[in-house]
Amino acid sequence: MAILIDGKAAAERLRAEIRAATSDLTPRLGRPPGLAAVLVGDNAASRVYVRNKVRACEECGILSRKIELPASASQQELEQLVDSLNEDNAVDGVLVQLPLPPHLNEQAILRRISPAKDVDGFHPLNAGKLLLGEDCFEPCTPAGVMVLMDRYGIEIKGRHAVVLGRSNIVGKPMAMMLLRRSATVTICHSATNNLPGVVRLGDIVVAAVGRARLVQGDWLKPGAAVIDVGINRLPDGALCGDVDFDSAKEIAGAITPVPGGVGPMTIAMLLSNTLKSARLRGGQ
Numbered sequence: 001m002a003i004l005i006d007g008k009a010a011a012e013r014l015r016a017e018i019r020a021a022t023s024d025l026t027p028r029l030g031r032p033p034g035l036a037a038v039l040v041g042d043n044a045a046s047r048v049y050v051r052n053k054v055r056a057c058e059e060c061g062i063l064s065r066k067i068e069l070p071a072s073a074s075q076q077e078l079e080q081l082v083d084s085l086n087e088d089n090a091v092d093g094v095l096v097q098l099p100l101p102p103h104l105n106e107q108a109i110l111r112r113i114s115p116a117k118d119v120d121g122f123h124p125l126n127a128g129k130l131l132l133g134e135d136c137f138e139p140c141t142p143a144g145v146m147v148l149m150d151r152y153g154i155e156i157k158g159r160h161a162v163v164l165g166r167s168n169i170v171g172k173p174m175a176m177m178l179l180r181r182s183a184t185v186t187i188c189h190s191a192t193n194n195l196p197g198v199v200r201l202g203d204i205v206v207a208a209v210g211r212a213r214l215v216q217g218d219w220l221k222p223g224a225a226v227i228d229v230g231i232n233r234l235p236d237g238a239l240c241g242d243v244d245f246d247s248a249k250e251i252a253g254a255i256t257p258v259p260g261g262v263g264p265m266t267i268a269m270l271l272s273n274t275l276k277s278a279r280l281r282g283g284q
């Protein structure tokens with residue numbers, strides 16, 4: 001039976017550390033760190049994510065501003081909003097919640113965010129720096145996975161990490177972070193042949209494809225560390241990951257649950273990136 005990786009508890013500890021660091025930094029800056037979260041339209045999941053981000057900011061002494069635009073907002077309106085947040089000195093982090101309504105050009109918006117305030121790490125400059133191994137804002141979900149693995153003592157160097165998914169938000173940056181820590185990395189995607197056979201090579205398996213219970217216990221190398229980034233809603237309304245938890249926990253050495261695994265870490269890393277931005281911008 002695998003060790004359960006408790007992301008909720010790890011994120012709580014991380015938030016406590018951030019709270020302490022924020023209360024130390026605020027008097028030196030003469031203001032609290034600030035995050036602006038932009039929500040466009042009425043995607044129900046996005047609304048929940050943004051609400052949770054704003055709430056977590058409050059808990060950690062970070063001043064948050066939620067800005068809502070209607071689904072009908074134009075590219076120009078959204079770009080002007082981003083420009084004004086880029087120029088606002090009280091704002092250290094700007095995040096535009098994805099996905100955007102289909103008439104908006106997502107890549108153009110992400111490029112518009114100042115790289116110095118890009119706490120999601122989605123700007124091409126930050127993505128490029130990650131690729132080159134330079135200091136940058138790292139995307140929150142894979143950064144949270146790395147912290148979680150470190151806190152549970154999961155060895156990365158020299159081990160074979162199999163990443164399922166090649167998204168810009170999770171799969172690709174996850175692979176880069178594992179590579180930087182000297183894992184041997186395989187990236188799988190929808191055209192990968194013999195997926196179970198490839199997954200079985202993994203000492204570490206990170207699943208981020210958005211397919212409910214895709215990864216079965218008998219795909220895993222015994223003792224593997226299994227990190228489930230998926231958040232899928234089943235027809236009965238329940239949440240489940242990309243890993244079939246019940247069969248996987250019998251084979252894995254350590255496993256994250258859904259919910260309560262990677263999800264809480266993502267938000268904690270957003271706060272951590274906002275704190276980092278406030279420090280850098282404030283010359284601290």
Ligand code: GUN
Pocket residue numbers: 095096097098099120140141169
């Ligand atoms: N949509 C799904 N994940 C994310 C994220 O980490 N940041 C933003 N801004 N939008 C998302």
